[in-house]
Amino acid sequence: MTGAALTRFDRRKDGSGFRDWAKSAFDAALAQSGLTAGDIDALFVASESDFFHFQLNPASILASELGLVGVAATRCEGGGASGQLAVHAALRAVQSGAARHAVVLGVDPSASSLSGDAIRDLYGFSFDGWTDGMTGLTATALYALSYQAFAKRHGTTMDDLAAVTIQNRGNAGGNPNAHLPRSDSAAAIGQSPVIASPYHRLHCSPLSDGAAALILSAPARVPANRNAAPQIIGAGAASDHMHLSHRADPGDFTAKTMAMARACAAAEISPQDIDLAEIYDAYAGAQLQAISALGLSDDLSNDLSRGVFAPEGRCPINLSGGLMGQGAPVGAIGVAQTATCALILEGRYHAALQPRILPRYAVADTHGGVCTTAAVTILAQGGTAG
Amino acid sequence: MIRHQITLDYALNPGWLGPFVTGLLQGQAIARRCAACAATSFPPVRTCACGSDAGEWVTLPGTATITLRTTGQDGDFALVSFDGATTQSTVKLVDVAADASGGHIIASTGGQPGLCLGARGARNAR
Numbered sequence: 001m002t003g004a005a006l007t008r009f010d011r012r013k014d015g016s017g018f019r020d021w022a023k024s025a026f027d028a029a030l031a032q033s034g035l036t037a038g039d040i041d042a043l044f045v046a047s048e049s050d051f052f053h054f055q056l057n058p059a060s061i062l063a064s065e066l067g068l069v070g071v072a073a074t075r076c077e078g079g080g081a082s083g084q085l086a087v088h089a090a091l092r093a094v095q096s097g098a099a100r101h102a103v104v105l106g107v108d109p110s111a112s113s114l115s116g117d118a119i120r121d122l123y124g125f126s127f128d129g130w131t132d133g134m135t136g137l138t139a140t141a142l143y144a145l146s147y148q149a150f151a152k153r154h155g156t157t158m159d160d161l162a163a164v165t166i167q168n169r170g171n172a173g174g175n176p177n178a179h180l181p182r183s184d185s186a187a188a189i190g191q192s193p194v195i196a197s198p199y200h201r202l203h204c205s206p207l208s209d210g211a212a213a214l215i216l217s218a219p220a221r222v223p224a225n226r227n228a229a230p231q232i233i234g235a236g237a238a239s240d241h242m243h244l245s246h247r248a249d250p251g252d253f254t255a256k257t258m259a260m261a262r263a264c265a266a267a268e269i270s271p272q273d274i275d276l277a278e279i280y281d282a283y284a285g286a287q288l289q290a291i292s293a294l295g296l297s298d299d300l301s302n303d304l305s306r307g308v309f310a311p312e313g314r315c316p317i318n319l320s321g322g323l324m325g326q327g328a329p330v331g332a333i334g335v336a337q338t339a340t341c342a343l344i345l346e347g348r349y350h351a352a353l354q355p356r357i358l359p360r361y362a363v364a365d366t367h368g369g370v371c372t373t374a375a376v377t378i379l380a381q382g383g384t385a386g
Numbered sequence: 387m388i389r390h391q392i393t394l395d396y397a398l399n400p401g402w403l404g405p406f407v408t409g410l411l412q413g414q415a416i417a418r419r420c421a422a423c424a425a426t427s428f429p430p431v432r433t434c435a436c437g438s439d440a441g442e443w444v445t446l447p448g449t450a451t452i453t454l455r456t457t458g459q460d461g462d463f464a465l466v467s468f469d470g471a472t473t474q475s476t477v478k479l480v481d482v483a484a485d486a487s488g489g490h491i492i493a494s495t496g497g498q499p500g501l502c503l504g505a506r507g508a509r510n511a512r
Contacts, residue, residue, distance in 0.1 A: 032427035052392065120460075125396070130407075131429045135478050135500035141463040144456040145476065152454075225430075243429060245465055245474035250454075351388065 001379065002101070002226045003029035004339035006127055008177040008209040009327030011111040019065050021211035022107045023205035026066050029103070029213040029339075030330045034223040040215075041071040041099035046086035046106040047077060048330035051122050053224075060333075062105060072099070079126050080366025082106070083212070083334025084375035088235045091377075102216045102220045106335030107211035119207055127369050128242045139370075140204060140283070142244055144196040147285030147369050149251030151198075151208070154300055155290050161203055161302060162186035164284040165324060169312060170241065172321025174352030176350075179208045179327030199304065203284040208327030212336035227382065230345040234378035236262025244370050253293035255374035258369060260294045267378045271295030271363055273377070275315050276344060276359035280366050281322040290365055291317070294376070311353065319344065319353045334366035334375065341379045356371030400499075406430050409482040410501060413493035414448035415468055428471040441450070445456045446470040450503055455479070456506040466503060 007021045007027030030037065043066070045059040055061055063073040072093075076086035083106040090102040106293065125133035125141060150156070150251075166186065172178035184202055192201040220231060238258035244250045264270055271294055279294075283288035288300060296305040296315060309317040320326040320340045323333060341362035343349045360381060367374045387512030406429060409416030410451060423436035429444060438449035443460040450466040466488070468472045480502050482489045490502035 128429075130403065130499070134478055134494075134498045135463075135476065135502070136461060137463055137476055137478070138460040141456050141460050142476065144458075145454050145463065145465045148454045148456070186480065196456045196458040196460045196463070198457070199457075230492075243431075243473070243476070245476045246427065246431065250465060250474070299471070335394075 001214060001230045001232060001342045002035065002222055003033035003213070004119050004342040005029040006177055006212040006336050007210045009179045010212035011179070012209045014378070018107050018109045018211070020144070021063070021209065022105055023065060025107070025211040025213035026103065026131040028220060029215050031312065033215040033216065033217070033226050037067045039101050039334050040071055040091050040103050042090065042102040043068055043074070044086040044102060044104050045073070046077070046082040046104070046331040046335055047108055048077060048082050051106070052110055054113070054130065058326055061384060065365070068103070076376070078373045078379060079283065080330055081334060081368035081373045081375045082331045083199040083336070083381045084338065084364060084366035084377060085334070086239060087214065087334060087338050087377055088261045088375060090214070091232055091235055092232045094216050094218050096333060097204040097218070101215060101217045103214065104214040104335050105211065105340070106332035107210045107220065108329040110330050111209045116207060127328070127372070129369055139195065140199055141196040142370050143283045143286060143303065144199050146240065146244055146250050147283065147289065148198065149249060150285065150289050153251060154292065155283070156301060157196060158187065158190065160193055160301065160304055161198065161284040162189050164281065165189055167310060167315030168287070168318050168324040169282060169321045171319050171353065172325025175321050175350055177323045180206050180325050188299055190324050198285055199285070205282050205323035205328045208329045209330040210327060210332050212332045212339050213330045214335055214339055214342070221239070227381050228346070230342045230379050231382055232377055233370055233380045234263035234265070235376070236260060236266065237375040239371050239374070242369070242372055244278045251289065251365070253289050253371035253374065255371050256290060256293035256365065256376070259374040259376045263363070263378045267380070268377070269378065272309060274361050274363050276341060276362035277315060278318050278340050278364050279318045280326070281318060281324050284324065286321070287317070293362065293371070294365060299361055316355065319349070334364065337364035337366060338377055340377070345379055345381050402432060402435065402485050403430065407499040408457045410494045410499040413447045413448070414493055417444050417468070417471055419444045425472045426470060427473045428468050428475055433471070444470070449488060449506070450475070450491070451488040452479070452486065475501060477501045480504045
C-alpha cells in the first residue's frame, strides 16, 4: 500500500465537483508513493451510481482527468461495498502480475448533486428494486428490521445504539476531514426524529461528498523509500440472499462472517488478532451487527461497556468517525476505510486519533445492501507479515 | 452550477416473475413451490435453497403474521410470515393497527407491484 489519501468528506458548497476531489485524492496518494503517473498500469474506480454524478462511464472519464490515458480503467460496483471491491480488484491485478502498480479511486457526490429525498428514493432500489423497491421499503426501514432481529437475540439496547453514535461522532471530532463531528447526549439522540424505529435520525450516517485513493504496488516494485509501507495480507468477499426475509436469521450479517473467514484464512490470522477496525456503520446498530459477524467479540454488551472498541481500547473501531461521523460518499467509503487503516498502521494519521502504539493488524469492513455483498480487507504493518 | 433534469419512464418486463407481479397488482399472494423439496417462497425464489430451479406457482390464502415492525417518517413496514409460505416477506403496512398481530395482502396501489399488507378483512373492503 504505497499510497493512501482522503479528501474532506462533507456537503461541498465551494463549487468543486467529483473530478476535483478525485484529482486531489489521487495526487496526494501518488505523491506519498514516490511514483509517477507513468508507473501506473491500472485504474479501478469505485462509484455506486450513475445517478449521483451523471456519468455512465466514470472510469474512462477519470483516467483522462488523472493523466492516466492508456491504462486499463475499470469501474467496480457493489452498492455500498463498491470501494472495497475495487480494492480487491486492484489487489488481484497486482498479485497476478497484470499490473506493477494499480490505483484505486473511490468517489461519489452523494450529498450535493441530488436532494436528500431523491437519494432516499434511489437507495430504496438498491436492494431488490423490483420487489422491496416497488414496495417502498427504504434502506433505513430494512436496516431497522434487520437490527430488531439482531437485538432480540443478542439483548442489545437503545443505550448501546447511543453509545456507538456518541463514540463514532466523538472520534470524528479529532478528524479534520470528517463531515459530522458532534457531541450529542443520549437524550438528544433519542429526541431526534424517528426515521424507522428503532432508528432515530442521529443513529443514521449522513450523505457526503468526497473521494479517497490508494496506490497498490507489487512487492518487488515498491519504491525504496516505501519499504515500510503497510501490506494487504488478506481479502475476502461474500454474498447473502437478496431478500432479508429469506435469510435464516435476518439479524445476522452472514456474508460478512464468510468474507472475514476468507480474509483471515489468506492472512493466516484469527479475528482475535485484529487490533484496529474501520467498520461499515451505515446505522448505529449495523456496527454492533458487524462486530458480531466479524468475530471481534464473543460478549458484545460486556466488551462495549468495558471500552474494548474505544480509542484507548484493545481494538479501536472507527477512529475516523466511521460512516456516521466521517461521512459516506458511497463509492469512496471502502477505499477511505482501507486508506485510514494504512495511515494508522504507518503512524501517519491525524495526531488526535493516532494510537501511540501502532496496531499490528487492521480490518477494513464494507458491505452493500443490508450486508447482501460483503468485502473485508486485512492489513498489516510493513515488514511484519506477508 | 450545471442544472439538469431528466424524466425516466421505465417499462420493465418482469420475465419469470410475471405471475408474482400480476398477483401483487390484484391483491393475491402468488408464491413459488419448489418441485424438489416443496419449500414455498414468497416473494418467489427462482433457484431454491435445495438447488432445484423447477417449481410451480401456488396461490396462498393471503393472511400473514407480523414478526417485526418498524414505524417512522419513512412509513410503516414489517417482516411477516404469510400462511403457507416457508420464507418470510417484507411488506408495507397499510392502515394496520399498531397492536395488530397480522393482516391480509391487498392490491398494490399506484400501478407499482408493491407487497402491501392491510388489516384483516381489508381485502374485501378494497
